[in-house]
Amino acid sequence: MDMTEHPRRPCRAPAAGRNKQSRLGLHLLLPLAVLSWQLPASEPLAAPVAGHALPTPAAVDVPTSVAQGGLLQAHAPGATSLQLLSAAAATSVRLAPDGGFVVGVGRDDAGPLRLRAVYGDGTTRDLSVAVKPRAWRFEKIEGVPEATVNPPPEIAARIAREQADVAAARVRDDAREDYAAGFDWPVHGRVSGVYGSQRIYNGTPKSPHSGLDVAVPTGTPIHAPAAGIVIFARPDLYLTGGTVLVDHGHGLSSNFLHMSRIDVQVGQRVEKGAVLGLVGMTGRATGPHMHWGMNWFSTRIDPALLLPRPDPAAEAAAAPLQ
Numbered sequence: 001m002d003m004t005e006h007p008r009r010p011c012r013a014p015a016a017g018r019n020k021q022s023r024l025g026l027h028l029l030l031p032l033a034v035l036s037w038q039l040p041a042s043e044p045l046a047a048p049v050a051g052h053a054l055p056t057p058a059a060v061d062v063p064t065s066v067a068q069g070g071l072l073q074a075h076a077p078g079a080t081s082l083q084l085l086s087a088a089a090a091t092s093v094r095l096a097p098d099g100g101f102v103v104g105v106g107r108d109d110a111g112p113l114r115l116r117a118v119y120g121d122g123t124t125r126d127l128s129v130a131v132k133p134r135a136w137r138f139e140k141i142e143g144v145p146e147a148t149v150n151p152p153p154e155i156a157a158r159i160a161r162e163q164a165d166v167a168a169a170r171v172r173d174d175a176r177e178d179y180a181a182g183f184d185w186p187v188h189g190r191v192s193g194v195y196g197s198q199r200i201y202n203g204t205p206k207s208p209h210s211g212l213d214v215a216v217p218t219g220t221p222i223h224a225p226a227a228g229i230v231i232f233a234r235p236d237l238y239l240t241g242g243t244v245l246v247d248h249g250h251g252l253s254s255n256f257l258h259m260s261r262i263d264v265q266v267g268q269r270v271e272k273g274a275v276l277g278l279v280g281m282t283g284r285a286t287g288p289h290m291h292w293g294m295n296w297f298s299t300r301i302d303p304a305l306l307l308p309r310p311d312p313a314a315e316a317a318a319a320p321l322q
Contacts, residue, residue, distance in 0.1 A: 069305065230267065241282020252294070
């Protein structure tokens with residue numbers, strides 16, 4: 001602004017009464033403005049645990065509960081570290097620059113999840129997140145080759161080695177936040193298997209189903225549900241046949257099993273929608289289908305809960321208890 005064109009007007013001293021009222025109004029308005037910024041409309045905060053110093057009410061944004069098999073997605077802005085507490089130990093949880101973090105909840109976890117956020121001034125905040133139980137279905141599958149249900153010792157040893165290789169790939173903990181963009185269906189079709197169902201092969205109870213199955217023909221392209229890095233790709237595992245793992249950051253990964261063809265390699269970055277390979281029925285499978293599982297490190301979680309519109313069949317098969 002050209003000060004020569006707009007000369008400054010002389011200022012008059014305000015009246016004493018008016019000045020006092022202005023200061024009083026400012027003191028009344030400022031706390032309201034601060035509170036409106038600290039407490040945005042969002043999901044309710046998890047319950048704090050007594051006995052620990054609390055920073056400000058806005059220091060965390062954590063849901064009060066999460067379902068079995070679910071993924072807790074939350075924020076602890078300003079925290080310098082975060083721990084998942086258990087009776088055995090405290091596990092460090094990666095924080096994004098904005099304080100975002102994820103924690104997986106297993107099928108049989110009873111909860112509550114206990115978290116501790118640590119701040120730069122040394123204060124801590126403990127949080128307790130309830131775990132909502134779900135009802136699970138039982139499935140009987142007959143006609144599976146007996147050697148795959150109860151494999152002989154040499155095959156059991158091979159399975160153990162292969163599962164160890166898969167587990168080693170899942171320890172990766174990248175700062176990438178590919179998961180934050182959300183997930184899409186890798187294929188579209190009839191849901192033939194859901195997470196958490198207890199499968200009984202030839203009368204022998206086995207581990208609960210670890211993912212979401214969609215029955216589609218052999219050769220159907222499988223698309224990446226979210227961007228990530230391929231961390232495992234092998235065509236011939238004994239139980240799971242053609243197997244691909246994609247890491248989405250912060251320990252969250254997708255796995256695709258029984259594939260008839262693999263079109264990616266370890267270390268390759270894939271974007272959401274990229275073709276990973278083709279549907280098949282390799283390994284222990286009774287028909288062609290896409291199996292999509294998800295893990296938070298070693299914890300298996302339900303992919304259907306991360307989709308924008310979970311399939312009604314999947315919801316009905318493993319609905320929360322009322």
